[in-house]
Amino acid sequence: MAANPDLTAYYAQRATEYERIYTKPERQTDLALLRKRIPMLLADRVVYEVACGTGYWTQYIAPRAISVFATDFNEDVLAVARTKAVPDNRVIFAAADAFDLPMPPLPCTGGFAGFWWSHLRSDEVDGFLQGFFARLRPGARFVFADNRYVEGSSSPITRTDDEGNTYQTRTLDDGSRHEVLKNFPDAASIRAALDPYVARSAVESLPHYWIAWGDAR
Numbered sequence: 181m182a183a184n185p186d187l188t189a190y191y192a193q194r195a196t197e198y199e200r201i202y203t204k205p206e207r208q209t210d211l212a213l214l215r216k217r218i219p220m221l222l223a224d225r226v227v228y229e230v231a232c233g234t235g236y237w238t239q240y241i242a243p244r245a246i247s248v249f250a251t252d253f254n255e256d257v258l259a260v261a262r263t264k265a266v267p268d269n270r271v272i273f274a275a276a277d278a279f280d281l282p283m284p285p286l287p288c289t290g291g292f293a294g295f296w297w298s299h300l301r302s303d304e305v306d307g308f309l310q311g312f313f314a315r316l317r318p319g320a321r322f323v324f325a326d327n328r329y330v331e332g333s334s335s336p337i338t339r340t341d342d343e344g345n346t347y348q349t350r351t352l353d354d355g356s357r358h359e360v361l362k363n364f365p366d367a368a369s370i371r372a373a374l375d376p377y378v379a380r381s382a383v384e385s386l387p388h389y390w391i392a393w394g395d396a397r
Contacts, residue, residue: 187299190350190358191233192256197353198234206333210386214325218292219244221323221393225290228315230278235261237294237325238273242266249284251276279304281311288315291322291396297370298326298363301345305373313377316396322378325391329364333388337362 191198202211218237223244232238232250234257242248248271252258261273276282278296291312300308316322327334335348339359348362365373367383370392374381381394 184299184361186358187361188254190360191254193352193354193356193358195234195254195256195260198257198260199236202236204333207388210388213386214389214391215240217391218294218323218325221321222290222292225321226284226286226288227290227292228281228284228288228312230276230281230291230293230312231296231299232261232273233257233295235264235266235273237292238271239264239266241292242271245270245290247271247286249274249286249288251278251281253277278308279311281315284315287317289317289320291316291320292324294325295327297324297365299361300363301361302343302363306376309373309377313396318397319379320396321393322396323391323393324370325389327362327364328385328388328390330388335362 219240222241225245227241227245227248229238229248229250232252235250238248238250238261250271250273255275258273258275272285335350337346338349339347345361346363347359349357349359351357367385370383371381377397379395379397381392383390383392
């Protein structure tokens with residue numbers, strides 16, 4: 181299953197604007213916790229990162245990881261990611277389709293996908309997870325993090341399709357408007373989706389974000 185071309189085009193245009201989302205005042209407490217928790221969970225691991233985008237989370241993971249293979253479908257965001265200050269020889273950025281992930285350079289004992297799950301349609305989640313966990317060694321530590329819907333902070337949901345997937349309409353600096361798939365799964369559905377692939381998992385809900393982690397089978 182190929183990457184969504186509309187989503188790819190949107191993030192290509194948004195590449196230089198993307199990290200503004202991390203400056204929202206009401207989200208700073210949650211973000212400070214995630215910036216500590218995510219690298220801690222992946223410390224001393226060889227990490228496969230999916231949908232790394234501009235490398236915002238890569239720059240926090242890399243100093244504590246053994247290495248990071250950071251992938252994204254979009255060359256425009258990878259260009260921004262490659263400007264990040266990361267430890268020498270510890271990060272490889274590579275173009276890759278999240279639904280057809282390449283083999284990593286080294287066996288991976290950790291995996292991370294931040295703010296990607298919400299861009300999966302409900303019928304895509306299992307296929308993505310199957311491919312993701314196939315690139316990790318048994319017992320590898322996995323971490324997912326994403327947004328919760330918070331009225332007044334999140335962009336409003338402007339459409340729901342027949343399968344229950346939700347969409348937001350977003351406007352970029354150039355005035356262009358884009359409909360973006362953005363789902364907000366609850367903790368129970370996250371656990372249920374992970375269950376076939378993991379030995380154990382935990383899901384924590386923060387005011388603005390959720391984080392799931394555990395060990396792969």
